[in-house]
Amino acid sequence: MKREIIKRLPKIELHCHLDGSVRPHILEQLAKQQNHPLAWTGEALKNKLVAPEDCTSLLDYLERFDVVLPYLQEEAAIELISYDLIAQVAEENVRYIEVRFAPLLFNRKGLTIEQIVTAVVTGLKRGEKEFGVKANALLCGMRHHDETTNQSVVTAVKEFYGKGVVGFDLAGDEANYPTALFESVVSIAKEHDLPITLHAGECGCPHNVMTAIELGATRIGHGIAIQKDEAVLNACLDKQTTIEMCPTSNFQTKAVTELKDYPFQKFLDAGLNITINTDNRTVSNTTLTDEYEKLANWYHIDYACMEKLNHNAVNGAFTSKSEKERLHADLTAGYAEYR
Numbered sequence: 001m002k003r004e005i006i007k008r009l010p011k012i013e014l015h016c017h018l019d020g021s022v023r024p025h026i027l028e029q030l031a032k033q034q035n036h037p038l039a040w041t042g043e044a045l046k047n048k049l050v051a052p053e054d055c056t057s058l059l060d061y062l063e064r065f066d067v068v069l070p071y072l073q074e075e076a077a078i079e080l081i082s083y084d085l086i087a088q089v090a091e092e093n094v095r096y097i098e099v100r101f102a103p104l105l106f107n108r109k110g111l112t113i114e115q116i117v118t119a120v121v122t123g124l125k126r127g128e129k130e131f132g133v134k135a136n137a138l139l140c141g142m143r144h145h146d147e148t149t150n151q152s153v154v155t156a157v158k159e160f161y162g163k164g165v166v167g168f169d170l171a172g173d174e175a176n177y178p179t180a181l182f183e184s185v186v187s188i189a190k191e192h193d194l195p196i197t198l199h200a201g202e203c204g205c206p207h208n209v210m211t212a213i214e215l216g217a218t219r220i221g222h223g224i225a226i227q228k229d230e231a232v233l234n235a236c237l238d239k240q241t242t243i244e245m246c247p248t249s250n251f252q253t254k255a256v257t258e259l260k261d262y263p264f265q266k267f268l269d270a271g272l273n274i275t276i277n278t279d280n281r282t283v284s285n286t287t288l289t290d291e292y293e294k295l296a297n298w299y300h301i302d303y304a305c306m307e308k309l310n311h312n313a314v315n316g317a318f319t320s321k322s323e324k325e326r327l328h329a330d331l332t333a334g335y336a337e338y339r
């Protein structure tokens with residue numbers, strides 16, 4: 001597989017965090033506009049934003065977000081980073097992306113959840129129009145936030161559903177806040193028929209994946225721990241759960257430490273609906289092109305496999321039937337000469 005070809009081929013991304021994908025030069029621009037100087041510039045800033053080689057855990061990884069969050073508390077900034085994310089993905093021919101973020105991490109200066117979600121959707125739609133990349137948003141509850149706070153995120157999904165927001169997610173510290181703690185919050189989303197994808201089995205146990213599926217998640221973020229439990233793997237097969245794998249991130253967070261333990265081939269062979277994603281373009285210092293290139297180097301996947309992974313992503317996407325048909329057709333046409 002050639003990098004330039006991977007870059008050019010149409011791709012779909014289901015798992016990409018907005019606040020983990022702010023380019024350093026955009027952050028510098030925000031710091032200037034907000035008259036709030038950063039303590040670092042250039043390479044030093046990049047080193048602060050990117051998870052280090054010796055990152056020890058998911059919690060260590062999540063500390064990178066502390067640098068960027070203070071600058072994401074104003075509508076103009078939130079709109080700009082959303083637009084810029086679409087500019088980034090357009091460069092590598094992503095045709096459809098679901099962008100996730102936790103609105104209640106952007107309210108330190110008093111923005112309402114409606115203002116925050118509107119700013120993101122406005123930026124995504126501006127990018128969509130300019131670059132021709134379809135983009136929808138997913139709203140994340142945070143595992144360390146209390147129940148009332150997370151319930152208000154579900155309420156916002158309901159309010160903005162069909163207006164640029166397509167589903168609910170739970171992100172953050174899985175090891176200390178297992179999925180079962182969020183039964184009532186996730187159940188509200190389920191009762192309202194809102195699409196649900198949950199981070200589960202990333203750095204936690206397979207049980208979190210089972211709970212997520214039982215609560216109504218049709219997609220699982222990461223799901224690495226599925227490999228530890230045959231019953232959970234079978235449940236994912238039965239329910240045709242979409243698995244959002246994020247290879248670079250999974251090594252950084254120490255979800256796995258050795259390539260032999262990475263379950264890509266195992267999941268593929270088992271017939272799971274796996275998809276490939278960046279997780280956080282800046283924090284993981286990656287692109288979707290990089291992720292596929294890694295898979296090609298590690299597993300020698302061919303273009304047909306890459307096409308299949310992208311069709312899986314369309315099948316799992318929280319978008320309309322007609323949009324999915326259009327995306328499938330885009331993929332089929334794009335990969336035709338490489339099959």
Ligand SMILES: O=c1[nH]cnc2c1ncn2[C@H]1C[C@H](O)[C@@H](CO)O1
Pocket residue numbers: 017018019020058062065100101102105140171172173199202249279280
């Ligand atoms: O890989 C992840 N696992 C759990 N939480 C994550 C991951 N990447 C980012 N987050 C958190 C940090 C962000 O502030 C939040 C919303 O995007 O989601």
Ligand SMILES: [Zn+2]
Pocket residue numbers: 015017171199221279
């Ligand atoms: Zn994630």
